[in-house]
Amino acid sequence: MPETTLVRTPLFDRHVALGARLVPFAGWEMPIQYAGILAEHQAVRTAAGLFDVSHMGEIEVRGEGAVALVDRVTTNSVAALPVGGVQYSLLLRPDGGIIDDVLVYRLEKAILLVVNAANTEKDLAWIRERAPRDVSVIDCSRDLALVALQGPSAARILEDAGGGAFTGLRYYHAAEGRLAGHPAVVSRTGYTGEDGFEVCVESERAGDVWDLLMESGRPRGLAPAGLGARDSLRLEVRFCLYGNDIDETTNPFEAGLGWTVRMEKSEFVGRDALERARGAGVARRLVGFVAEGREIPRHGYALRAGGRAAGSVTSGGFGPTVGKGIGMGYVPAEHAAPGGTVEVDCRGKWAAARIVKGPFTTPRTHK
Amino acid sequence: MTPDDRKYTEEHEWVKLDGAVGTVGITDFAQGELGDIVFLDLPRVGTRTEKTKPFGSVEAVKTVSDLYAPVSGTIVAVNEELVSAPDLVNKDPYGKGWIVRIEIADAAEASALLSAGDYKKHIGLH
Numbered sequence: 001m002p003e004t005t006l007v008r009t010p011l012f013d014r015h016v017a018l019g020a021r022l023v024p025f026a027g028w029e030m031p032i033q034y035a036g037i038l039a040e041h042q043a044v045r046t047a048a049g050l051f052d053v054s055h056m057g058e059i060e061v062r063g064e065g066a067v068a069l070v071d072r073v074t075t076n077s078v079a080a081l082p083v084g085g086v087q088y089s090l091l092l093r094p095d096g097g098i099i100d101d102v103l104v105y106r107l108e109k110a111i112l113l114v115v116n117a118a119n120t121e122k123d124l125a126w127i128r129e130r131a132p133r134d135v136s137v138i139d140c141s142r143d144l145a146l147v148a149l150q151g152p153s154a155a156r157i158l159e160d161a162g163g164g165a166f167t168g169l170r171y172y173h174a175a176e177g178r179l180a181g182h183p184a185v186v187s188r189t190g191y192t193g194e195d196g197f198e199v200c201v202e203s204e205r206a207g208d209v210w211d212l213l214m215e216s217g218r219p220r221g222l223a224p225a226g227l228g229a230r231d232s233l234r235l236e237v238r239f240c241l242y243g244n245d246i247d248e249t250t251n252p253f254e255a256g257l258g259w260t261v262r263m264e265k266s267e268f269v270g271r272d273a274l275e276r277a278r279g280a281g282v283a284r285r286l287v288g289f290v291a292e293g294r295e296i297p298r299h300g301y302a303l304r305a306g307g308r309a310a311g312s313v314t315s316g317g318f319g320p321t322v323g324k325g326i327g328m329g330y331v332p333a334e335h336a337a338p339g340g341t342v343e344v345d346c347r348g349k350w351a352a353a354r355i356v357k358g359p360f361t362t363p364r365t366h367k
Numbered sequence: 368m369t370p371d372d373r374k375y376t377e378e379h380e381w382v383k384l385d386g387a388v389g390t391v392g393i394t395d396f397a398q399g400e401l402g403d404i405v406f407l408d409l410p411r412v413g414t415r416t417e418k419t420k421p422f423g424s425v426e427a428v429k430t431v432s433d434l435y436a437p438v439s440g441t442i443v444a445v446n447e448e449l450v451s452a453p454d455l456v457n458k459d460p461y462g463k464g465w466i467v468r469i470e471i472a473d474a475a476e477a478s479a480l481l482s483a484g485d486y487k488k489h490i491g492l493h
Contacts, residue, residue: 036457037428038403228402228429294406296426318405318428347424347431 009054026117040229047221048151057120092270145206150196193237289353297327305335375486
């Protein structure tokens with residue numbers, strides 16, 4: 001592996017003190033697990049988990065034309081988003097390929113985009129190229145830290161931590177306020193399928209916020225949780241992972257993300273290609289499947305549908321809540337119906353897996 | 368935690384000898400690297416093993432790894448408890464987390480394996 005300097009989040013020393021196993025991830029040195037992935041996964045499903053996701057990129061778009069610019073480079077409708085609203089959206093290439101999947105926050109004075117760590121530079125360049133003079137596109141990734149408090153006890157923990165002002169937020173809404181005495185943007189969002197919040201604070205303040213939440217959460221069973229549990233939690237509710245399930249060669253319709261595309265809004269990058277794609281119909285679809293036996297489909301394993309090669313598993317693993325091997329992958333549209341079977345090459349053995357509709361476990365996010 | 372009452376392989380298995388039968392498991396180092404184990408794919412009793420060839424696999428939440436036969440021989444027992452409690456391998460890798468018992472074909476093969484001291488040096492080099 002080439003020698004590269006990994007970036008550390010402001011919470012690095014805390015992870016070390018908590019006994020985390022740290023791994024390189026998108027140029028960052030991140031905790032993959034503390035006590036163990038299963039225990040952390042369970043904590044989030046039954047009580048709560050605290051994740052350091054400061055590796056995520058934050059891009060602030062400011063100025064008169066900020067809304068119009070973000071509207072033009074994303075698929076969802078920013079114009080329709082009220083102040084305090086958050087939306088899941090996509091950045092597309094002109095050919096409809098997905099550049100990134102992002103969260104768009106409409107704040108009082110700016111639009112905040114939370115983007116994938118590995119895509120931050122690419123997204124910044126893409127948006128800046130399209131920005132008019134009066135709009136600033138600012139990379140805040142190093143200045144801002146992001147902490148995710150997730151699980152059925154998240155709201156009570158946040159309240160105990162003095163964050164009662166945020167516990168009334170509806171799902172996919174955000175508010176600017178204070179936590180641990182510091183300015184923070186808190187949203188009712190997450191990547192686990194549980195109720196929860198994501199807290200964005202200045203990097204120098206992240207330690208205070210982390211400590212306060214850990215302390216408030218301890219009596220309620222809060223556990224620090226790493227990227228390992230984050231991945232198994234998101235897979236169980238079938239959230240896409242950029243670089244695995246979606247990338248520049250996949251379009252939103254085949255990925256099942258058509259709901260993020262507002263074809264009726266004003267012109268946006270990728271729109272013409274999507275118009276054509278919609279007319280032609282999708283040739284393949286991203287499906288979710290559960291292994292019938294004890295095999296565990298994993299990323300990269302070959303897939304077969306209707307007796308023919310059908311690409312590979314885009315995300316896979318053991319679903320702790322499901323208790324079985326689960327996965328996702330693209331199969332020809334004619335073989336994508338729920339109830340159908342795909343076969344996964346599990347290390348030389350073709351294992352049957354049943355295509356299921358929707359998430360593997362029912363999300364319990366706040367309404 | 369590397370008991371010196373048994374032999375080791377560079378692939379992180381241990382073998383505890385009892386006459387011509389060796390009980391086989393994976394080391395504490397190996398279970399730690401794998402993380403939470405959720406399933407073991409194991410051969411049936413009577414299956415022949417060939418030294419250094421895979422005889423099964425261990426599925427953990429994050430990853431999967433082959434099990435390599437430390438010696439050639441015949442499987443005479445499989446730890447059935449691991450079917451319902453694969454995490455025994457994490458919790459007690461040198462005891463209740465044993466995996467198979469092999470009737471060893473050639474005693475010289477077993478005595479040529481690493482000592483506890485050599486194995487510790489081996490993982491120290493990692």
